Amino acid sequence: MTSFQYMCGTQIDFGVGAIERLPEQLQAAGFGRKLMVVTDPGLMEAGIAKQVIHHLNLHGYAITLFHQVQPNPRDTDCLAGAEQFRTRWCDGVLAVGGGSAMDTAKTIALLARHGGTPSAYADGERAYGEAAPIACVPTTAGTGSEVTRSAVITEDATHRKVTLKHEWLRPNLAILDPALTTTVPPHVTAATGVDALVHAIEGYTCKKTQPISQAFGARAMGLIVRALPTAYRNPADIDARQDMLLGSLLAGLCFGSADVAAVHCLAEALGGLYDTPHGLANAVFLLPVLRYNAQAHVDLHAEVARLTEFATEDDPPTKAIEKLLSGMQAWLHELDIPxxxxxxxxxxxDSDKIVELAVANNSTPSNVREIDADGYRAILDETFAVNAI
Ligand SMILES: [Fe+2]
Incomplete structure (x- = not known):
């Protein structure tokens, strides 16, 4: 018997030039005229955030700018942003940026209305409530946060990463314009793109998956595997950028109503301890975790091998897995993943600390193969032993 639930109420506008429709889409989605734009210093410098703000000013929007978002976003920034949101009487947030900007914006929208700290919600000490309206303009293809109900925030004081997860955090509006992603540097394109692939694979294979998540994940895997090397080599290739943004969106719709798993649990430990960029941290663990999971779930990973197009329908399951592992290694090598x-x-x-954080991650029970401290330790030892991907 199959039984599942699927939710995603985000209004999505996708395509080259979609950013031009931002003012009318905000209006149609019921946003007020006082917006807090949440972005990072890099996007301010690149001029993308300024362009969006200028466009909104011309359409009568009053903008409060919050531009100090950091990679692996901090709880302290979310608290400062929420305070600014309240004192400036804003009525909605607009994230312009990657996952860090979007997760910060989502958390600000919650804290501004309901107070408390990010950890208090993540740890179940405080009840979620309706957040202020949230709009997202992703500028990287990777996180999928523009359609998910979660935000991953790092405690500044302890470096612990906490995950806030609730329907109230799901953005009301997502504007996805592939043209905004063409200036992303190649190493960021590669790392964020691998993150998107991991979302599709973990969303498809994890214990919380269901048919709708699997349908999105299945399509996302092929798109990302094909398009990412091209987007990495030729940043201005708009077709590859479009496929990557679509792939990351579909991967977000996949894992956003399922979960992530062991790759993310290890990656988030690394991000919390060392500020390792999220995509890069995922990329280094993808292969060893696939190897660990595929040993116990052969047919499922043979499906992944075919969907990623490393194997064909004619390959028997064990052969398909061999091709998945060797093909994935060559693919990561092509992307210069260190x-x-x-x-x-x-x-x-720090191995003990990394293992401890991974075990404590809420997504550990979702991994398709049971995993405990010994399992993580074996994967970590294997990953440290590799001198080149
Ligand atoms: Fe991720």
């Missing part, structure tokens, strides 16, 4: 041991600040001496 090995774990070469990442800044990462130390093997």
């Amino acid at each position: 090995p774990l041991s070469s990442l800044p600040r990462v130390s093997r001496d």
